[in-house]
Amino acid sequence: MSRLWAGIDSGRTHHHCVVLDTDGIKLLSRRVANDEPELLQLLADVLALADEATWAVDMADGGAALLIALLVNHGQELLYIPGRAVNRASDGYRGEGKTDARDALVIADQARIRRDLKPIRPSDEITTELKLFTALRTDLACDRNRSINRLRATLTSMFPALERALDVTTKGPLVLLTGYQTPAAIRRSGLTRLTKWLRARNVRNESLATAALEAADRQHTAVPGEAAIASMVLAPVEEVMALNEKIAEVDKLIEGRFRRHELAEVITSMPGIGSLLGAEFLAVIGSDMASFATPDRLAAFAGMAPVPHDSGKSHGNLHRPQQYHRGLQRVFYTSALISIRSDPNSRRFYDRKRAEGKRHVQAVLALARRRVNVFWALIRDRRCYQVTPPVTHAA
Numbered sequence: 001m002s003r004l005w006a007g008i009d010s011g012r013t014h015h016h017c018v019v020l021d022t023d024g025i026k027l028l029s030r031r032v033a034n035d036e037p038e039l040l041q042l043l044a045d046v047l048a049l050a051d052e053a054t055w056a057v058d059m060a061d062g063g064a065a066l067l068i069a070l071l072v073n074h075g076q077e078l079l080y081i082p083g084r085a086v087n088r089a090s091d092g093y094r095g096e097g098k099t100d101a102r103d104a105l106v107i108a109d110q111a112r113i114r115r116d117l118k119p120i121r122p123s124d125e126i127t128t129e130l131k132l133f134t135a136l137r138t139d140l141a142c143d144r145n146r147s148i149n150r151l152r153a154t155l156t157s158m159f160p161a162l163e164r165a166l167d168v169t170t171k172g173p174l175v176l177l178t179g180y181q182t183p184a185a186i187r188r189s190g191l192t193r194l195t196k197w198l199r200a201r202n203v204r205n206e207s208l209a210t211a212a213l214e215a216a217d218r219q220h221t222a223v224p225g226e227a228a229i230a231s232m233v234l235a236p237v238e239e240v241m242a243l244n245e246k247i248a249e250v251d252k253l254i255e256g257r258f259r260r261h262e263l264a265e266v267i268t269s270m271p272g273i274g275s276l277l278g279a280e281f282l283a284v285i286g287s288d289m290a291s292f293a294t295p296d297r298l299a300a301f302a303g304m305a306p307v308p309h310d311s312g313k314s315h316g317n318l319h320r321p322q323q324y325h326r327g328l329q330r331v332f333y334t335s336a337l338i339s340i341r342s343d344p345n346s347r348r349f350y351d352r353k354r355a356e357g358k359r360h361v362q363a364v365l366a367l368a369r370r371r372v373n374v375f376w377a378l379i380r381d382r383r384c385y386q387v388t389p390p391v392t393h394a395a
Helices: 036-047 062-073 083-090 100-113 125-156 160-165 171-179 183-199 206-217 226-259 264-268 275-285 295-301 326-342 344-355 360-381
Strands: 003-009 014-020 026-033 052-057 077-080
Touching: 003 100, 014 036, 014 100, 026 036, 026 100, 036 062, 052 062, 052 100, 062 077, 083 100, 125 160, 125 226, 125 275, 160 183, 160 206, 171 183, 171 206, 171 226, 183 206, 226 275, 264 275, 264 360, 275 326, 295 360, 326 344, 326 360, 344 360
Parallel strands: 003 052, 052 077
Antiparallel strands: 003 014, 014 026
């Protein structure tokens, strides 16, 4: 027997492995603990059945991190099939049950018959660290958004005028809310004392005290439970301030790791891309562009290429794709939006698309798609962006 396909349904504490031969006949089905000795034993047992084995997993990190590291370190061919693809493919197999063994069988069989699955390649240490730190920053940013929304909702139920006047995403309003939450307290303090109180806490925005006092003058009615609501405001305020500090620390770690990467200078030479967006790009793509032989493939992976939606006599219908990497699309879209203000070429392209009748979002997406081609070429050639492209001479 020359070749096998091993599909693994990954879990937090256990994995289930199913091994198929070239004819799709099941040779092994085993549930193993997510522990190195048992995983090494599984690897040895599978390799004892054939000279060559192709492994497929439905998770590229998290609970499958140890398994992937062991397979990569032992030089095994490893493919990734998304969980959504496994779920949809399961409808084409016999039975309606949902078990780990069934999912592992589907993963192994899909790896056996499909040729479009993305291989999992070993990444360098810097790219791995960037992936971890950018994921941590995303979690912290989501926590901050939840705390800000909770703060706004609480403040609106007691003092809506102040909620409208303050931008609680910045430092000054948060510092103000640590000492003053009610209209009566702000009026009693007065403009001079409030300004001096803020200045003592390194908030030198004098218009902030004026805006808070104007909001207090518009509300002289105390809502029921005002004292309790005022005390409830402090908790989300402290959470947002603490999360801002944590995000700032993570940003420094991300920038330090990113600057050490070999592609850092090339990536940041592109207008609109800084350390954070560049780190997010590397966390998704890595240093190897082998999976994207053309810029069209990179654009499709980022959701920048429309897909046809034809049927019968209906032709030429293009729609936005449903399956793409949202994080990578955000990198290209945000960088294109920033480049409009800093790069004359991007500005001219955007203005031309707007003159053609496209809406703002459509014009930015068109610019982002054009920038994908440039970005792909820069990484391929390992050269920095220039406003005027280099002159090429025929051999």
